[in-house]
Amino acid sequence: MPPETDSAHDRHRTLRFHASDLQRFVVCILTAYDVPHEEAGIVADVLVSAERRGIPSHGMGRLSLYSRRLREGKIHSSTKLVTVRESSAAFCLDAGQGWGHVAGHHAMQRCIEKAKGSGICIATVRCSTHFGIAAHYAMMPLDHGMIGFAATNTRPHVAPTFGRAPTLGTNPFSLAAPALHERPFVLDMSTSTVAMGRIKLHEATQQPLPAAWGIDDKGDVCLNPGVVLERGALLPLGGFDETSGYKGYGLAFLVDILSGVLAGAGFGPLMPHEHEESGPNIGHTFAAIDIEAFRPIEDFLRDMDRLIQAVRSSPKEEGANRIYIAGEKEFEQAEQNDRLGIPLMPHILNALQRESARLGLPFDLTPID
Amino acid sequence: MPPETDSAHDRHRTLRFHASDLQRFVVCILTAYDVPHEEAGIVADVLVSAERRGIPSHGMGRLSLYSRRLREGKIHSSTKLVTVRESSAAFCLDAGQGWGHVAGHHAMQRCIEKAKGSGICIATVRCSTHFGIAAHYAMMPLDHGMIGFAATNTRPHVAPTFGRAPTLGTNPFSLAAPALHERPFVLDMSTSTVAMGRIKLHEATQQPLPAAWGIDDKGDVCLNPGVVLERGALLPLGGFDETSGYKGYGLAFLVDILSGVLAGAGFGPLMPHEHEESGPNIGHTFAAIDIEAFRPIEDFLRDMDRLIQAVRSSPKEEGANRIYIAGEKEFEQAEQNDRLGIPLMPHILNALQRESARLGLPFDLTPID
Numbered sequence: 001m002p003p004e005t006d007s008a009h010d011r012h013r014t015l016r017f018h019a020s021d022l023q024r025f026v027v028c029i030l031t032a033y034d035v036p037h038e039e040a041g042i043v044a045d046v047l048v049s050a051e052r053r054g055i056p057s058h059g060m061g062r063l064s065l066y067s068r069r070l071r072e073g074k075i076h077s078s079t080k081l082v083t084v085r086e087s088s089a090a091f092c093l094d095a096g097q098g099w100g101h102v103a104g105h106h107a108m109q110r111c112i113e114k115a116k117g118s119g120i121c122i123a124t125v126r127c128s129t130h131f132g133i134a135a136h137y138a139m140m141p142l143d144h145g146m147i148g149f150a151a152t153n154t155r156p157h158v159a160p161t162f163g164r165a166p167t168l169g170t171n172p173f174s175l176a177a178p179a180l181h182e183r184p185f186v187l188d189m190s191t192s193t194v195a196m197g198r199i200k201l202h203e204a205t206q207q208p209l210p211a212a213w214g215i216d217d218k219g220d221v222c223l224n225p226g227v228v229l230e231r232g233a234l235l236p237l238g239g240f241d242e243t244s245g246y247k248g249y250g251l252a253f254l255v256d257i258l259s260g261v262l263a264g265a266g267f268g269p270l271m272p273h274e275h276e277e278s279g280p281n282i283g284h285t286f287a288a289i290d291i292e293a294f295r296p297i298e299d300f301l302r303d304m305d306r307l308i309q310a311v312r313s314s315p316k317e318e319g320a321n322r323i324y325i326a327g328e329k330e331f332e333q334a335e336q337n338d339r340l341g342i343p344l345m346p347h348i349l350n351a352l353q354r355e356s357a358r359l360g361l362p363f364d365l366t367p368i369d
Numbered sequence: 370m371p372p373e374t375d376s377a378h379d380r381h382r383t384l385r386f387h388a389s390d391l392q393r394f395v396v397c398i399l400t401a402y403d404v405p406h407e408e409a410g411i412v413a414d415v416l417v418s419a420e421r422r423g424i425p426s427h428g429m430g431r432l433s434l435y436s437r438r439l440r441e442g443k444i445h446s447s448t449k450l451v452t453v454r455e456s457s458a459a460f461c462l463d464a465g466q467g468w469g470h471v472a473g474h475h476a477m478q479r480c481i482e483k484a485k486g487s488g489i490c491i492a493t494v495r496c497s498t499h500f501g502i503a504a505h506y507a508m509m510p511l512d513h514g515m516i517g518f519a520a521t522n523t524r525p526h527v528a529p530t531f532g533r534a535p536t537l538g539t540n541p542f543s544l545a546a547p548a549l550h551e552r553p554f555v556l557d558m559s560t561s562t563v564a565m566g567r568i569k570l571h572e573a574t575q576q577p578l579p580a581a582w583g584i585d586d587k588g589d590v591c592l593n594p595g596v597v598l599e600r601g602a603l604l605p606l607g608g609f610d611e612t613s614g615y616k617g618y619g620l621a622f623l624v625d626i627l628s629g630v631l632a633g634a635g636f637g638p639l640m641p642h643e644h645e646e647s648g649p650n651i652g653h654t655f656a657a658i659d660i661e662a663f664r665p666i667e668d669f670l671r672d673m674d675r676l677i678q679a680v681r682s683s684p685k686e687e688g689a690n691r692i693y694i695a696g697e698k699e700f701e702q703a704e705q706n707d708r709l710g711i712p713l714m715p716h717i718l719n720a721l722q723r724e725s726a727r728l729g730l731p732f733d734l735t736p737i738d
Contacts, residue, residue, distance in 0.1 A: 089458035090488025090662040119459025120491045124663050162689035177626045187619040212612045219686020237616050238606050243581045247606050250556040250695040257546045261672045264664045269679045293459040294493050295633045303630045310638045311529055317588020320531035326619040
């Protein structure tokens with residue numbers, strides 16, 4: 001039953017969809033904005049990959065934002081990647097304010113190819129835009145017997161230790177490493193205590209924040225998500241100085257050195273604002289490490305299983321059922337979503353319907369019964 | 370006035386020494402244990418570098434520990450480095466249970482040479498021992514227009530999120546990047562909220578721990594440093610799950626993948642215990658990134674200054690005087706110590722005196738007046 005014929009009841013419940021249908025929908029919308037078919041497919045891959053893995057903050061809901069930026073000319077519909085510099089194990093790309101997803105996909109593919117010969121390859125990208133979830137790129141090398149790394153800077157949201165203003169980005173990064181029988185290790189983390197999405201979710205559901213998530217405009221701890229969003233800032237991982245927040249602040253700075261300064265992109269509080277004439281200048285970093293350059297891949301995979309199993313079976317705190325490995329929750333969520341379909345909340349579905357209507361396209365996204 | 374003629378007063382006060390005298394003292398002790406002169410010099414460099422930078426937990430106090438391990442055969446007096454695998458931008462060394470410092474020094478030197486051609490080089494080291502402060506190695510590439518990275522795993526001290534036992538190492542890493550007029554950015558951090566030294570210092574001074582530093586053997590927060598050391602564990606950076614401790618846990622795991630599993634060294638809870646027959650099997654990771662492979666070095670250095678100055682001059686929280694850049698406190702400490710001499714606490718000085726006596730060497734360490 002398509003949503004346009006929904007009952008009042010259906011309009012308020014979460015419906016589930018096939019990943020392939022969501023994929024096709026994104027491509028349909030983006031190609032209507034003159035995004036080349038291959039590029040639209042890559043953006044769709046990244047958005048659906050976030051939905052599958054249970055990270056809806058980086059999923060289908062981004063499509064309206066991307067559409068608006070396309071209409072405003074803040075994302076160029078097609079991505080002209082220019083290689084600025086290149087050596088045997090490193091290169092720098094300019095994405096010309098095209099798609100961060102497309103730049104990320106091609107940068108990581110080239111990293112994988114080059115790392116086969118040299119053991120490692122690292123790439124930076126400048127003049128780019130939002131690239132979605134970092135884990136999508138970090139996981140690309142897994143099937144090639146490689147470890148993957150991806151990082152991006154963002155607009156400033158995080159206060160440095162002893163500061164009180166949004167100064168550094170949430171600057172997430174991801175590292176993925178394959179295992180034998182176990183699922184891969186996939187760490188994907190912002191360098192703030194939580195990313196913006198978690199604060200917004202607390203605001204939407206009118207829940208107070210845990211301490212160490214955010215501060216107000218004086219730099220004091222603040223449990224009110226609205227105040228943090230409006231005039232406060234996020235705290236770096238670790239919180240205040242006493243609990244080593246300077247380490248999370250240092251990590252955010254580190255990502256800005258690699259993805260901003262080394263890439264020749266924007267960085268820190270000097271990142272161009274959304275309304276600035278110069279346009280976006282987000283920067284990314286990608287790396288692929290060939291495991292065989294260090295030891296036989298089968299030994300590495302076996303030891304990954306041993307490490308994962310030893311940590312998972314270590315003694316649990318009272319009341320805890322389980323110790324998770326980074327990425328494990330997301331793999332389980334993806335398996336469930338592949339079985340049942342990907343859930344979309346009603347406000348996301350409505351936004352997608354509006355996008356179709358704006359472009360005069362039929363809204364043919366059909367939920368799973 | 371040499372310490373052996375100290376008054377009762379002098380025995381209880383901190384005396385200051387020239388870095389070059391401490392350096393010579395370490396070489397003298399280690400060569401008496403048949404450590405080759407060049408290797409003793411490298412170990413001395415790293416220990417004195419920690420003292421200069423105000424990190425005495427990794428300084429002269431380690432000499433007694435190293436001496437004991439030399440006597441027990443747990444560090445081989447000379448380091449036979451074997452290249453296990455090598456490609457154009459990656460290699461793996463076996464340190465044969467020699468000096469971690471010597472392995473680190475040579476690994477990073479080779480990384481710098483190889484990165485000149487390829488843009489980046491990464492090295493792992495297996496069968497190694499304690500290598501001192503990670504920042505020492507991460508800073509080696511700075512004078513070559515490069516970014517440096519160093520990481521090591523350690524014996525397990527940290528509980529994973531929802532765990533309660535020491536399972537992963539404090540697994541520190543360091544990243545250093547040069548600037549133009551500003552001092553370099555030097556992040557050097559354990560992936561736990563604090564390293565073991567901070568807990569031991571609180572135990573020695575009988576001060577309760579801040580929350581989020583450690584847990585007891587049930588996994589509950591524990592403010593008693595003795596209990597944390599005896600039967601508890603350190604918390605990862607971020608503390609418990611609600612404040613994103615799973616990110617610090619993920620970082621510790623990440624370092625163990627690179628320095629343990631990828632290197633073919635020990636890892637996690639499977640790291641050999643000190644008393645085990647097999648001997649130590651600590652692993653390290655080093656990398657050097659050539660900035661010119663991405664953009665002109667002068668542009669990078671200028672933008673590093675801009676980023677540092679923008680963050681430093683951002684609004685401060687009420688009551689705060691200053692926003693620090695990673696490494697800034699250590700540079701200022703080093704400048705002060707170069708001016709006034711390096712302070713050694715009485716119990717460290719006594720330990721050094723005992724080392725000399727044990728070897729029948731004259732104790733000729735003379736404090737600065």
